[in-house]
Amino acid sequence: MGRLVIRGARVVDPSQDLDRVVDVLIENGKVSAIGGSIPREGTEVLDAGGLVAVPGLVDMHVHLREPGFEYKETIATGTAAAAAGGFTAVASMANTSPVNDCASVTEYILEKAAAAGKARVHPIGATTKAMEGRELAEIGEMVAAGAVAISDDGRPVSDPNVMRRAMEYAKMFDVAVIEHCETLELHPGGVMNEGYWSTALGLRGIPRASEEIAVARNIRLAELTGARFHVAHLSTAGALRSVRDAKSRGLAVTCEVTPHHLLLTDERVGNYDTQAKMKPPLTTEEDRQALLAGLSDGAVDAIATDHAPHHQDEKDDDFDSAPFGIVGLETAVAICLDRLVSPGILSLPRMVALLSTGPARILKVEGGTLAPGSRADVTLLDLERPFRVEPQAFLSKGRNTPFAGWELKGRAVRTIVGGTTVWALD
């Protein structure tokens, strides 16, 4: 493998507290030097003047749907979508068919990902067998095969004893226990946030307490067991208060939020738009403001998309019948740049921390840094490049997004994995 220098980019790498125009030299798939005098002989030059180079972005919450739901998404289309969205790595959730609850499924996912050759895939193993919440999955075997965390995402572990044992057991492998925090018994049939809009629309509500109860319970279990606990797609002010409190007490508790919870509220359900149906549901402006505050002050550790592709026929239905979930891989970066960084809600280094360094640390995977010696996973951003969200142009099979037609400024323009460009605009 040759030598590549990324020349003239503003390099923003929160892992090294770096934010200046400097050259990045890549050799044999690794970052070998930053700045200084980089020899020109035998070096391919990538002129990146005016662009921003950041450690490859990591989406720690993605549903690739394969095996089992290839009509919604495949590992090939999902990782192509990831690369087109600026992500060099994604963590794939276990709710496939069969569930990723044993090493052979984990290996299958990794083989498919290697063959696709786009973004890296870090499989997340199921917490329990078949995600049924009763018996522990073969966590040790899956970790040995390459799983980076465990989660029954999509189906919360309701039995506290099972969750306690999962946390205790996962500690052995130093993997985070990621949980979709929801108290299902609280809201049979719930399809949107409970409040004025659920009353006005006559839709069954999901009270915010559903997430808050589960977050509080799992934090207490993390305290009991000493496990690393990560809250998936945190969406309410109350849940964030619990996470803040846990952090202040020194617990190993982290959380992620999604772009849609940062941008939209339950009013967006409007005339029963199924593109606004997801779990957790869109919440209130008060919650949204709390999440935005948490981005900057460190209460939130990661931005993750919860990319959940569905077939158009599935979303093209009445609100109760349509499945929960929206895609996010190809809109997240543009939304963060245009709606969070551009108006000054979030600094660019902090955005990179939330989309790269933070999730890489939680998953304890390589990446999240451009320090010499690290893998050359690099994303190039153009902060001025206009981007109109056009679902029909997505590389993902999923077209289900509430952001269709949004006019944004700023996007990823090149995605480099292990020194090789896997996607570039134009």
Next chain:
Amino acid sequence: MRLQKKDLLDIESLSAEEIALLLDTATSFKEIGTRAIKKVPTLRGRTVVNLFYEPSTRTRVSFEIAAKRLSADAVNVSVSGSSVSKGETLLDTVRNLQAMAPDVLVMRHPASGAPYFVARRLEAAVVNAGDGMHEHPTQALLDAFTIRERKGTLRGLKIAIVGDLLHSRVFRSNVRLLTRMGSAVAVAGPPTLVPPEVEKLGVEVAPSIEDALAGADVVMMLRVQKERMQGAYFPSVREYFRLFALTRARIERARKDVIILHPGPINRGLEIESAVADGPYSLILEQVTNGVAVRMAVLYLLTGAGTEVS
């Protein structure tokens, strides 16, 4: 004059003028039901499809009679025995209906908002005959018609709505219509059956049925919807009756000329005492009569039929 709308999906998007137009038109249609030959040629050659995904007797028959009195061809499709039970999607059902070019689709569906989904994809006028817990606009119109006929106006009236508010599309349509037309609405029900932030719809939440009834011109009782309940909403019929049923003793708190409405079907001995349901203040059957006239007005105004009422 006609309604400048393709569909009637809710009360929420109707102006006071449009509501008045619907009620005034219904007044002129009511007389037809008293004739020996209860039929006018107004909608001759038009096709009205009644697509019911939930069981219904009163509303479906009411729409069918309304269509027939206007000389439209009415076709009833109910869930059992149709392709719906063979797993056809709502979208495919709609496409197939469209292919037969109906003029009006009257639709009842258990999912809130389903008529919006259909209306966006269908050229025919869509009339919401009840969607989940959302709205039942023709019920609210016939309630308003009944009240206006007795009281002369809706403005300034005090109206009590009591019972299972949470699951009620009748409540959601009525509260929108009545507040828009200048009535004051007080509601009461078990806290488990009062929807969150309901006061933002412009109603006063009374602490008890007695408080809601005090000085009321109109009492609207809601059916306890056992079929929509998944959980512990109240302990027993006996306790519900004791706390929230409309009884002769409680009626004394309302005005002397109070009228009592109920959208039906009534649960005797649960939300209403038989003596009250069948008593002198009750207009429950008058509501049903008026329902036909109101639905005739809806069909007429949505199709923009050229022939004048005669």
